[in-house]
Amino acid sequence: MNNKTIAFIANFTGIFLFGISMVIIGSILPLLKARFGMSDIAAGGLFSVLPVGMLAGSVLFGPVVDKFGYRWVLSVASLFLSLGFFGIVHVGSLHLLRAGIFFFGLGGGVINGGTSALVSDLSEGKNKIINLNWLGLFYGIGAFSMPMILSRIDEIHYTLVIDVVSGISLAVALIFLLINYPLTVQKEKISLKLIPVFVKNKLFMAICFYLFFQSAFEAIINNWSVSFFIDKLAVPQYQALIALSVSVSGLVCMRILTGSVLKKWHHFRLIQLSLLLFSLGLICLVLPASYFVHLLGMFLIGSGLAPGFPVMLGLVGEIFKEVSGTAFSFAMLIALTGNTIINYSIGILTEKFGMNVFPYVVLVEIVMMIFIFLLIGKADKKTAIRY
Structure with a gap:
């Protein structure tokens, strides 16, 4: 097995664990609320701690990677994930819980x-978009597996399952420390002068703000859909967890398709399909229909989420090849800012209006992403990025 293959396998394993970390809080939120006596605002605050940590990780990883390489950065990030998993099931105070979630975010931001x-x-x-799509597939598998497993076991076994994931994260930290990293790109010296270069590139900035809403949308589904199904649609927790897994299965299926059957599609055609799936999924969610129609809505929304990051980050990697780490870091910073702001806002809105606001937030997300996509298309014609 050559060094490049080993590096890809390590990457896929790391993003698999990141996928688990992104849904674990939403999956066990009802238990955490009962355990610590949290209100919806406090729960929204927990979800805001996660992207704050991710923001810190996203700001740090790019410049450090471009200057020193990937080895220690990815190894330490996996260690932080391990600490985060261990912390959320063993801590006895809300402050320590927030610290554990922050470790999730910090490690997850760097891993992502x-x-x-x-x-x-x-x-x-x-191949950048195709391989990023396969990377995203393993994120989806991780995000799919955890709520599905938790929906099929008794709550008393949750701690054991999460402890096992913590141990796997620790093993991955060692793997990242030992493998080789064969790169195809010669890196340039990083500088703060890159920031105005990024800001002046209209296509790049439009992509960043698309990811602002894409990241928030993913977090909304991961963090709030379980509560929406329980509170608004009046289903038991295990069925709500299945709904979350169904959305992730949609993401996984679509990433399999975009990495195989649809791999020759133009990247903008994939985004158009994504926006259509969002709209159809929302219609299914708000219809006064059966649980299975609502599951279809979650599947369609999950499918729509699939192309966003692989396509947009593939474009970023093509625009800024020599400083891709720093460019990705900047894009993630904008994306996770949206994640933080919108998650906290939902906590405030649900405290005042209940989970009735969930479909309206999803609608606003879709409208904004359509608008920004039109701006990206306009900027792309001037920049002429083509594969």
Whole structure:
């Protein structure tokens, strides 16, 4: 097995664990609320701690990776994930719980951005989007597996399952420390002068703000859909967890398709399909229909979420090849700012209006993403990025 294959496998394993970390809080939120006596605002605050940690990780990883390489960065990030998993099931205070979630965010932000940048650096041309899509597939498998497993076991076994994931994260930290990293791109020296270069690039900034809403949308589904199904649609927790897993299965299925059957599609055609699936999914969610129609809505929304990050980060990697880590870091910073702001806002809105606001927030997300996509298309014609 060559060094590049080993590096890809390590990346896929790391993003798999990141996928688990992104849904674990939403999956066990009802238990955490009962355990610590939290209100909806306090729960929204927990979800805001996660992207704050991710923001910190996203800001740090790019410049450090471009200057020093991937080895220690990805290894330490996996260690933070391990600490986060261990912390959320063993701490006895709300402050320590927040600290554990922050470790999730910090490690997750580095893993998410670092593995994406590394896969981009290991790939060339259109293979950037294809390989980033496969990376996203393993994120989806991780995000799918945890709520599905938790929905099928008794609550008393949750701690054991999460402890096992913590141990796997620790093993991955050692793997990242030992493997080689064969890169296809010669990096440039990083500088703060890159910031105005980023800001002046209209296509890049439009992509960043698309990811602002894409990241928030993913977090909304991961963090609030379980509560929406329980509170608004009046289903038991295990069925709400199945709904979350169904949305992730949609993401997984679509990433399999975009990495195989649809791999020759133009990247903008994939985004158009994504926006259509969002709209159809929302219609299914708000219809006064059966649980299975609502499940279809979650599947369609999950499918729509699939192309966003692989396509947009593939474009970023093509625009800024020599400083891809820093460019990814900047894009993730904008994306996770949206994640933080919108998650906290939902906590405030649900405290005042209940989970009735959930479909309206999803609608606003879709409208904004359509608008920004039109701006991206306009900027792309001027920049002429083509594969």
